[in-house]
Amino acid sequence: MSVKVALADDHILLRNGLADHLKSIGYDVLFQADHGKSLISQLNPSALPDIVLMDINMPQMDGYETTAWLRTNHPSIKVLALSMYDDEKAIIRMIKSGAKGYILKDSEPAELHQALTAVYQKGFYHSELVSGRLIYTINHFDDSDKPFPHDLFSLSKRELEFLKLACSELTYKEIADQMHLSPRTIDGYRDGLFEKLELKSRVGLVLFAIKNGIITP
Template identity: 60%
Template sequence: MTENITVGLVDDHVLLRNGLAALVRNIGHQVVIEASDGKDFIQKLENGIEPQVVLMDINMPQMDGYETAGWLKQNRPDVKVLALSMYDDEAAIIRMLKNGARGYILKDSDTPELKSAIEAVLSKGFYYTEMITGKLLHTINQSDDEGATRKVLNLNDRELEFLKLSCSEMTYKEIADKMHLSPRTIDGYRDSLFEKLKIKTRVGLAIYAIKHGIVHV
């Protein structure tokens, strides 16, 4: 077990932040920064304290989670970001992943899941939930390129195009319009990729594509 991980909390809801801080301490880790938004967090980083993992809300005033995660990716790449979400919002989570987040956790998660998320994002690089299973768990930490991925999984050009578009904020209907295909055909591509990659959700597809360089962030 990874012990005494240093953790930052970035959330504009004080009661929630205080509750998270107590939970983090109860599972044996250290809260070194608490901030109300991205701007506040970056200012506190300038004091020389850099947490290993940051639990970061998405919607915040002044500087939201998307912008803050992107800033950290460029300026403090060793800080691992776990997105905090009130809802299982695919578009928001995918956008956070593209901006450098290493996973996400719902705000109503229980203590064991919070513990698993913090420790996994530091030790494995990503936090996996039931949305990602099978082949991805064995390959996600290995380097790959689009050609190798295509060869191993036998993805055709249209499936690769769909996979890339799935990492955007477009709805499935908008993807169908973009590809000049029917929604039923798009559903077929989605189900085919779910089966080939052993993945259950669109967020899982996005993590796979980002990690394997099929989309560049």
Template identity: 50%
Template sequence: MNSKPVRIALVDDHALLRNGLASLVTSFEGYEVLFQADNGKDFIAQLEHYPAPDLVLLDITMPEMNGFETADWIKQNLPAVKVLVLSVMDNDSIIISMLKKGARGYILKDSKPAVFRQALDNIRDTGFYINELISNKMLNYVTQESSHTVKETSIISQLSEKEIAFLQMACTEMTYKEIAESMSLSPRTIDGYRDELLKKLNVQSRIGLVTFAIKNGLYKL
């Protein structure tokens, strides 16, 4: 457990929700709210008066500078700062895009406080928190623990070059049909790679595949 509290910045244009989150964060032992911002531009301006936070709670849909732009700015300028996305959107391409921009976790705004706390704790302790979003429900939590790392390294060594290539392409905006064309393979073969990797990696969706690839350095952010 860290002796110093985790300093958090909240970036969301909905003041009422943001203030509620701030109160919730303050109620958690080991966390403190450093400052709040209405959008990415306001976040950058606040850094003139505050030190960089340890963690940013980031909304996606905001005026002037949205979550995509803000996450990208943080990745380029404050690489040590971790980002947890809080959004109402559970679209696969949006989640993948935020992961590629450096987000360490992604949860829905209607998540229960216990899930929110777990996300904060996982990011603090292991650096990562991603939950599978299927049928708008959170099903599985993927956390980066040392025991998992050894197991995952062993799994990677058993993957073929084409499976790794498929994993890397799955991290892009390409559809499965486009991946098949790029790899000069039939869509049925690509579906086979996907289904086999879902079993091997013990995940349930494309988001799970992307998370595994990013965590294990198979796709460079």
């Protein structure tokens, strides 16, 4: 059975080319949409897509809002963000909205296929955005009754406070101001958490916090 995909992107030429490519490698492209409202209006409860390839910057209803709506109303539909934005804020916001993966529009076709396969089969795809350790943790403890390793919870009160703020759209300097600490001290908290949790990026911190219930997407 082929994987059913829908596309949401306001760049028509890119979207059409992507649809043609997906069809050529065996995907069932159900429909295309210019924005979130169009996507929602085309959803057929009797034939929902398995995955939505979601752009972020769209008119009327952007990728963040549409992804959050799908998470609430059709949680079985997995969202793979496909965007030009490679900054941490965009990635973090999409993940918090409910996206299961995030790749860039200039990615190779092979990576797109890999991402779609991973999202469909495993429920997530994070590529180089997070360390192999976090991917291992998500893969082995997601949707199971097993507890997370105890050492992942060995965080101080201030580390937890920093972690929650790191999951917002605040800059590190703004976090320092809010915690009444120096930027250098904040850098120390960040680097300490990277080492303690074996992570490599702010995105990794967000994924860890979501997975452990420290924040709610």
